[in-house]
Amino acid sequence: MGLPMSKGEIVAGCLAPHPPHLVYAENPEQNEPTAEGGWEQLRWGYERLRASLADVEYDAIVLLSPHWQTYIGTHFLGLPSFKSLSVDPVFPNLFRYHYDLNIDVELSRQIHDRAHEAGLAVKMMENPDFRVDYGTITTGHMFNPAWDKPLVVVSSNRSRDYYSVEVMQEMMMELGRVTREAILASGKKVVVLASNSLSHRHFTTESAIPEDMSKEHITSHAMHLWDMRMIEYFRSGQAQRILDEMPEFTEQAIAESDGGGLSWLLSTLDIPKYPGILHGYGTIIGTGNAIVEWPERLHTEASE
Amino acid sequence: MSTGELVGSYIVPVHPHTVLAADQNEGWARLRDAFGEAAQRIKDSEADLLIIYSTTWPSIIGHQIIADPNPEWVMVDHDFHDLGSIPYSFNIDEQFAHAWNKANQKRGLKSRTVAYHGFPIDVGSVVALKLLNPDNAIPAVIVSSNVYANRAETTVLSKACMDVVRATGRKAVAVTAMSLSNRMFTKHIDPKDDKIHSLKDDEWNRKILEFLSEGRLEDVGQLSRTIHQQIRVNKVVAFKPMWWLSGMNQNRNNLTGEVLAYEAVHGAGAAVVHLDPAESGAGDKEYDEDDVEYFAGERNVLDAQETVDDVSEEASKLRSVETNGPELWEPTDKGESVNSQAAPKPVGAYPHARRVGDLLYLSGVGPRQPGTNAIPGGPIHDSDGVALDYDIKAQTHAVVENITRILEEAGGSIEDVLDVTSFLVDMDRDFKGYNEVWAETLGHVGPTRTTLAIRALPTPIAVEMKVIAKAPSLE
Numbered sequence: 001m002g003l004p005m006s007k008g009e010i011v012a013g014c015l016a017p018h019p020p021h022l023v024y025a026e027n028p029e030q031n032e033p034t035a036e037g038g039w040e041q042l043r044w045g046y047e048r049l050r051a052s053l054a055d056v057e058y059d060a061i062v063l064l065s066p067h068w069q070t071y072i073g074t075h076f077l078g079l080p081s082f083k084s085l086s087v088d089p090v091f092p093n094l095f096r097y098h099y100d101l102n103i104d105v106e107l108s109r110q111i112h113d114r115a116h117e118a119g120l121a122v123k124m125m126e127n128p129d130f131r132v133d134y135g136t137i138t139t140g141h142m143f144n145p146a147w148d149k150p151l152v153v154v155s156s157n158r159s160r161d162y163y164s165v166e167v168m169q170e171m172m173m174e175l176g177r178v179t180r181e182a183i184l185a186s187g188k189k190v191v192v193l194a195s196n197s198l199s200h201r202h203f204t205t206e207s208a209i210p211e212d213m214s215k216e217h218i219t220s221h222a223m224h225l226w227d228m229r230m231i232e233y234f235r236s237g238q239a240q241r242i243l244d245e246m247p248e249f250t251e252q253a254i255a256e257s258d259g260g261g262l263s264w265l266l267s268t269l270d271i272p273k274y275p276g277i278l279h280g281y282g283t284i285i286g287t288g289n290a291i292v293e294w295p296e297r298l299h300t301e302a303s304e
Numbered sequence: 305m306s307t308g309e310l311v312g313s314y315i316v317p318v319h320p321h322t323v324l325a326a327d328q329n330e331g332w333a334r335l336r337d338a339f340g341e342a343a344q345r346i347k348d349s350e351a352d353l354l355i356i357y358s359t360t361w362p363s364i365i366g367h368q369i370i371a372d373p374n375p376e377w378v379m380v381d382h383d384f385h386d387l388g389s390i391p392y393s394f395n396i397d398e399q400f401a402h403a404w405n406k407a408n409q410k411r412g413l414k415s416r417t418v419a420y421h422g423f424p425i426d427v428g429s430v431v432a433l434k435l436l437n438p439d440n441a442i443p444a445v446i447v448s449s450n451v452y453a454n455r456a457e458t459t460v461l462s463k464a465c466m467d468v469v470r471a472t473g474r475k476a477v478a479v480t481a482m483s484l485s486n487r488m489f490t491k492h493i494d495p496k497d498d499k500i501h502s503l504k505d506d507e508w509n510r511k512i513l514e515f516l517s518e519g520r521l522e523d524v525g526q527l528s529r530t531i532h533q534q535i536r537v538n539k540v541v542a543f544k545p546m547w548w549l550s551g552m553n554q555n556r557n558n559l560t561g562e563v564l565a566y567e568a569v570h571g572a573g574a575a576v577v578h579l580d581p582a583e584s585g586a587g588d589k590e591y592d593e594d595d596v597e598y599f600a601g602e603r604n605v606l607d608a609q610e611t612v613d614d615v616s617e618e619a620s621k622l623r624s625v626e627t628n629g630p631e632l633w634e635p636t637d638k639g640e641s642v643n644s645q646a647a648p649k650p651v652g653a654y655p656h657a658r659r660v661g662d663l664l665y666l667s668g669v670g671p672r673q674p675g676t677n678a679i680p681g682g683p684i685h686d687s688d689g690v691a692l693d694y695d696i697k698a699q700t701h702a703v704v705e706n707i708t709r710i711l712e713e714a715g716g717s718i719e720d721v722l723d724v725t726s727f728l729v730d731m732d733r734d735f736k737g738y739n740e741v742w743a744e745t746l747g748h749v750g751p752t753r754t755t756l757a758i759r760a761l762p763t764p765i766a767v768e769m770k771v772i773a774k775a776p777s778l779e
Contacts, residue, residue: 073491096420096421204366
């Protein structure tokens with residue numbers, strides 16, 4: 001790709017959804033509500049993902065969350081640490097999490113600068129009172145509950161809302177390209193996480209016991225078919241087909257890929273042709289969620 | 305004895321510029337001044353409750369209502385974090401919040417209160433309360449905007465709110481925190497370069513404001529879907545606050561409107577608008593969308609069997625209140641009887657009216673609606689006799705409308721009414737509201753009138769009128 005030689009590496013890219021129900025069900029000490037379990041298929045999926053990377057060394061996690069929604073370009077957390085209480089405005093009964101996380105400001109700045117040079121609207125977020133969104137925290141916790149790796153947190157530019165899925169994808173492909181360049185140039189080993197669900201039609205009622213799994217299922221057969229179609233592409237190394245079908249998938253499955261995370265992830269991974277590893281699939285309040293790992297470290301040709 | 309009412313409505317913009325950066329742009333400063341003018345008007349109205357419906361607080365599980373009596377935090381906008389932070393400490397009326405929540409559920413809505421430390425009050429609500437209620441003198445309540453709610457659900461939300469306003473005797477102000485056109489510039493701009501994003505957005509905004517300045521709130525409500533398609537970026541919440549605000553104002557189209565400011569905030573249309581409930585003098589327009597009293601929509605997907613039954617049973621029970629009472633009869637047709645398909649069926653063997661010489665004698669007319677038998681403003685008790693809150697003004701309006709239909713069936717009009725005997729089941733509670741509607745309607749016609757307090761009427765209604773009218777010429 002004409003890049004300078006460096007030791008930077010993307011060890012893995014993952015689709016890592018963020019419904020707060022997963023943290024709620026885990027009962028970590030940081031979260032105030034307590035649960036009687038629930039959503040085990042997905043939580044076991046996260047266990048498998050963590051196990052897959054347990055022996056892999058890496059320096060930082062780069063994460064794009066659709067719940068830090070920005071309309072004026074893409075933003076990056078730009079201070080070394082953030083510590084506060086995150087309360088989900090939609091499910092406050094489930095998620096009131098005391099977080100304390102560190103940011104790799106250097107890598108954030110490097111991606112920011114390359115994006116700026118590429119003509120994308122970008123901004124560093126340097127207000128110490130800023131509260132980190134619950135999507136970032138949920139994915140951050142489920143992927144790395146020890147919180148012992150610094151993060152780069154990337155906002156979700158809502159260009160799909162302003163223009164179209166096609167324009168969103170075009171911008172996210174460019175952001176992914178510069179993200180990859182910045183990581184490879186940084187000399188760091190990095191895991192890249194796109195924090196989004198697949199089909200994203202919610203139930204609008206909630207069980208008296210939110211973790212009552214007898215009530216959990218996909219909202220419709222059509223959503224299931226779309227989710228399975230995407231998963232088949234994940235598992236068979238057909239990333240380009242995912243991108244090709246992104247407009248139809250996003251619109252017909254009301255998919256959370258509208259936030260750009262999945263397109264950005266696949267671009268950051270240079271549109272992988274090798275199979276992704278499906279660690280888990282399950283529904284959360286009717287939405288479809290898959291935990292998928294693209295182990296780029298095992299497919300070095302992808303980064304050469 | 306007091307009856308609650310809405311003493312004013314305001315539309316205000318959501319972005320933090322008016323709080324944090326009003327000095328950076330003349331338009332933002334004018335918006336800030338308009339907020340100040342609105343705050344003074346609210347104070348002068350002696351309002352004792354601010355009700356905020358915010359488009360920047362989306363919800364999924366029905367509607368959520370802040371019930372923390374003193375939420376405190378520091379708000380930073382997701383986009384405009386470089387403008388600074390807004391510390392807040394608000395005075396929330398938790399009792400009203402809980403009562404509204406119950407009223408929502410009673411009308412078939414999914415609803416819950418939120419009272420968690422650290423709950424993130426949304427930017428629209430923070431801006432509204434900071435600038436409309438800077439000293440926290442007036443207790444407030446904040447409701448979310450449901451992502452999936454349609455017009456019916458949003459209208460019922462407003463009706464449930466007004467149930468509580470009336471039942472608690474509050475003087476309330478309704479506020480929608482919202483943009484008009486919401487398309488912002490997608491790149492950073494110098495504050496001095498701010499303008500409405502496009503000419504098309506500006507033209508639509510001005511048309512909306514023209515309607516509002518004429519007090520035509522319901523017209524804007526009925527145009528909401530079109531407005532959303534034309535000038536709204538499809539963020540999570542559609543242009544539905546006008547549904548709520550119109551519902552809060554009984555879907556009226558003859559309010560007194562005033563645009564206090566209209567400016568751009570990073571390209572979006574930002575306006576401060578005051579809608580006074582005083583009649584503007586314009587004729588009220590036809591209300592041509594379905595009016596919904598109870599919501600029995602699709603809030604039952606998850607808990608399929610159980611919840612469908614629960615919701616349906618509750619809604620059915622509530623609806624049945626409207627039909628509880630004696631059996632309905634077909635009107636009799638002896639002599640020169642006058643009967644109308646557009647009037648509610650009698651509860652006994654009698655006609656709607658009977659002509660004798662030059663006079664028309666109408667049977668007692670109540671507010672029940674023809675066809676559905678529904679009672680505008682709600683029944684006064686349920687089928688078990690449990691008292692319910694109701695709206696005497698809505699009932700009185702409906703009575704006058706039924707009288708009009710019968711007279712028009714006879715070939716006359718409401719202008720022919722000569723003498724009225726009115727019956728109220730609760731004179732202390734209802735005379736004021738009944739009398740106001742009278743003044744707006746039959747008061748202009750000028751019939752003689754006698755108002756009596758009685759113990760009960762055959763159906764669960766609060767008002768009935770017995771009318772003698774001039775009969776139209778038979779020639």
